[in-house]
Amino acid sequence: MKQSFIRIGLLGLSILGISLLHYLTPLHLHYLHDIFQRFYYLPIILAALWFGFRGGLTCSLLVSIVYAPHILFQWGGQLTVEMEKYLEIVMYNIVGSVTGLLAQRERERSLELQRTAEGLEESCNKLQAQSERIIAIEEQLRRSEKLSTLGEMAAVLAHEIRNPLGSIRGTAEILRDDYRPGDPKHEFIEIQIKETERLNHVVEDFLRMARQQPVELRDCSLREELETIMTLVSRDAHERGVALSLEAGTDPAMIRGDGEKLRQAFLNIILNALQATPTSGSVEIVLDRDETGFGIHFRDNGSGIAADNLQRIFEPFYTTKTDGTGLGLAVTRKIIEAHDGKMDIESKPGQGTTVSIHLPLPTGGTES
Numbered sequence: 001m002k003q004s005f006i007r008i009g010l011l012g013l014s015i016l017g018i019s020l021l022h023y024l025t026p027l028h029l030h031y032l033h034d035i036f037q038r039f040y041y042l043p044i045i046l047a048a049l050w051f052g053f054r055g056g057l058t059c060s061l062l063v064s065i066v067y068a069p070h071i072l073f074q075w076g077g078q079l080t081v082e083m084e085k086y087l088e089i090v091m092y093n094i095v096g097s098v099t100g101l102l103a104q105r106e107r108e109r110s111l112e113l114q115r116t117a118e119g120l121e122e123s124c125n126k127l128q129a130q131s132e133r134i135i136a137i138e139e140q141l142r143r144s145e146k147l148s149t150l151g152e153m154a155a156v157l158a159h160e161i162r163n164p165l166g167s168i169r170g171t172a173e174i175l176r177d178d179y180r181p182g183d184p185k186h187e188f189i190e191i192q193i194k195e196t197e198r199l200n201h202v203v204e205d206f207l208r209m210a211r212q213q214p215v216e217l218r219d220c221s222l223r224e225e226l227e228t229i230m231t232l233v234s235r236d237a238h239e240r241g242v243a244l245s246l247e248a249g250t251d252p253a254m255i256r257g258d259g260e261k262l263r264q265a266f267l268n269i270i271l272n273a274l275q276a277t278p279t280s281g282s283v284e285i286v287l288d289r290d291e292t293g294f295g296i297h298f299r300d301n302g303s304g305i306a307a308d309n310l311q312r313i314f315e316p317f318y319t320t321k322t323d324g325t326g327l328g329l330a331v332t333r334k335i336i337e338a339h340d341g342k343m344d345i346e347s348k349p350g351q352g353t354t355v356s357i358h359l360p361l362p363t364g365g366t367e368s
């Protein structure tokens, strides 16, 4: 808009300037008049280029109107003598309208081309997003297939194992009372009880996986859940000699989520981090926020994970620990995905691991 005004102003000024030259130059210098007469083409062509057919024609008509009195009154206006000057007026108008038409057509074509290009780019982006989604869904399907068959088996097995396990533990506890502490048999029985406990944990993990419990979405504060976890694991961290810290700011970080499941997920990640970190190492947890949601980063400077294993750690039952179940991260990922979240892991062997979770803001909530 502003640019158009400037252009119109420029055209007006140049026409005025050229006309002044015409009217003020003495008639006997007619070679100068011949030159000035051609100067008019400049604003006419510019107007045509800038404003198309109508602009070109308007400008050439205007020039004709300003120039005509000059011919009529100053040159005497005899048709035979001033033929050339009248012809020039006709030329002004032809040049103005033809150049305008051409410029306009060119501009329309380039606009159309631009629109086509934009359309193409848009559909290309759409296609790309779609194919990315398909790949993600495919992968999720593949995983859930594996999880569901494994899960069903696990559920049956877990039920079968749990009851006898309870009896073993119960009888072991009765037997333990028959032997004093220090007696080797007392120790054996202790081991027996501990091992049944461990087995029970494994079974519980299996069950948790198998039962595809739906998440129950409520308002929940990520900061509070993290703080709860901190009190839960701080003793464990202290015993290991690992510095555990949480940087959560003042934002309560409200989302719609299942607090209990999220705690389970965070706990799995933190326990992994603690287990991987040697004495005097550190585990840092940071909660932050961007436009789309909350990020929670669990950074440890422990053993790290070799690139080959990095792809496998989310597989159910993949573990590198003698007493691991390999279910922690599989369960964790399921929980995060049930919250429409994303989970990333970065690791450098020997330097440490960062697990990052991204959880979206509640829809229709505080996005704006």
Ligand SMILES: Nc1ncnc2c1ncn2[C@@H]1O[C@H](COP(=O)(O)OP(=O)(O)O)[C@@H](O)[C@H]1O
Pocket (backbone or CB within 6 Å): 268, 272, 273, 274, 276, 300, 302, 303, 304, 305, 313, 314, 318, 319, 320, 321, 323, 324, 325, 326, 327, 328, 329, 330, 353
């Ligand atoms: N923070 C970490 N640092 C190093 N290795 C890790 C970390 N988190 C997970 N891992 C690797 O991923 C494997 C799978 O973890 P997980 O699914 O929790 O099962 P588990 O802890 O029972 O082994 C672990 O055995 C370990 O090798």
Ligand SMILES: [Mg+2]
Pocket (backbone or CB within 6 Å): 268, 271, 272, 328, 329
């Ligand atoms: Mg684990």
